[in-house]
Amino acid sequence: MANPIYVLNGPNLNLLGTREPAVYGTETLADLEQRCVRKAQALGLTVDFRQSNTEGELVGWIQEARTKASGLIVNAGAYTHTSIAMLDALLACEVPVVEVHLSNIFAREPFRHRSYISQAAKGVICGFGGLGYELAIEALASARSGA
Template sequence: MKIVVIQGPNINMLGTRETSVYGSMKMEDIHAQMKVVAEQNGVDIEFFQTNFEGEIVDKIQECFGDSDGIIINPAAYTHTSIAIRDAIAAVNLPVIEVHISNIARREEFRQKSLISAVTAGQIIGFGPVGYHLAMIAMLQIFEQIKAVRAAREKAAPAANE
């Protein structure tokens, strides 16, 4: 199984950017912790960060047929990007949206996510630990997918008898 972690604009500035909102943990530290969880669970993990909307769309599209799930923090594009929303819908993969801050408690323009309607779920407001929660959630989704596949395979021979 493979998870792709996509980080949007300014996430590369974590640890120095508005630490009162986003904390002091750097993106690289978050990724290192996620990598440990992935290795412990036999899952491949890939990290991608960009400040450009089109590159996020391209990366989501690259996940089709190559990955099993996406953890994404689209950052400011959460509130503006129909293109990212449409790319997520097109690849038909489980996607978990993460936000370090609680967007529901922020400025009004940050409270609406255009992405959430096409994701498996959102994790917001838990700081960097939200990425760890997203890993746990994605691993659980993978287990559910495996269980459904196993049940279908078990039922298929019985249907042919």
């Protein structure tokens, strides 16, 4: 079987479902994981779904993805707007990267309009809630098949 798609989630995403539901929706992180598993299975793929509130752990997982993942989906949370360390790790990662955000970061506070990690991403999906993760899996599956 092919290497899994890594789905990495950053700080505070463990609070989904209860944290600002008007912004982030009512799905929990476990709900999003199940959504990703179902979508990947439908496409003949697997996912390795993870969350951390620690920047260094996320950087380590990105480095691991270089050799163990077929693609990488990253919702870096607030680290999107601050982490040059994550950007550097993503630039060194040799698998396709899709950046995902539940909310439309460009319709929010001005400091959220700048994403450091976008420079390393093949594409960015934001504002579609949990559907964004499914769209990212479809995009990676298409890139993999050469479509």
